[in-house]
Amino acid sequence: xxxxxxxxxxxxxxxxxxxxxxxxxxxxxxxxxxxxxxxxxxxxxxxxxxxxxxxxxxxxxxxxxxxxxxxxxxxxxxxxxxxxxxxxxxxxxxxxxxxxxxxxxxxxxxxxxxxxxxxxxxxxxxxxxxxxxxxxxxx
Numbered sequence: 741x742x743x744x745x746x747x748x749x750x751x752x753x754x755x756x757x758x759x760x761x762x763x764x765x766x767x768x769x770x771x772x773x774x775x776x777x778x779x780x781x782x783x784x785x786x787x788x789x790x791x792x793x794x795x796x797x798x799x800x801x802x803x804x805x806x807x808x809x810x811x812x813x814x815x816x817x818x819x820x821x822x823x824x825x826x827x828x829x830x831x832x833x834x835x836x837x838x839x840x841x842x843x844x845x846x847x848x849x850x851x852x853x854x855x856x857x858x859x860x861x862x863x864x865x866x867x868x869x870x871x872x873x874x875x876x877x878x879x
Contacts (some may be wrong), residue, residue, distance in 0.1 A: 764819050770830045771815035777837040778804040778811075784844045791847040800844060807836035 781804045789797055814829030 760822075763822065767815045767818035767826065767830060770834065771811040774811035774830070774833045774837055775808055777834075777841060778808050781837060781841050781844065784841065784848070788844050788847045800840060803836045803840045807833040807840075809833075810836070 782801065785792075785797065785800050785804075792800065810829045810833035814826045814833060817823050817826030817829065819826075
């Protein structure tokens with residue numbers, strides 16, 4: 741009976757962290773990276789807002805907000821409980837951010853409509869940098 745009381749006092753103390761310091765640092769780093777990537781995703785979404793139709797802009801921002809929430813909660817679960825579910829939540833948040841960033845990046849790189857093309861990049865060395873298959877002959 742006395743051992744159970746001692747364990748309960750030790751677990752309830754303020755300086756007890758179930759996750760090790762290494763796990764706490766890694767989870768905080770992954771969470772911070774996800775939040776930073778989500779901020780980049782918001783910026784990229786607003787850069788590509790002309791390519792979105794209807795409510796797609798809102799539906800592109802929703803996974804980024806969900807990823808920030810998942811990352812914060814996952815890091816907290818790893819820090820406080822040391823539970824593997826926290827790592828799964830961090831992985832899910834990273835997946836959401838990567839998926840949203842990749843789909844938004846594709847919208848920025850695609851031509852606005854069939855048969856048209858964007859101007860070639862100023863850094864391109866020659867006219868051959870633009871693929872003739874992706875543009876009409878009027879480029």
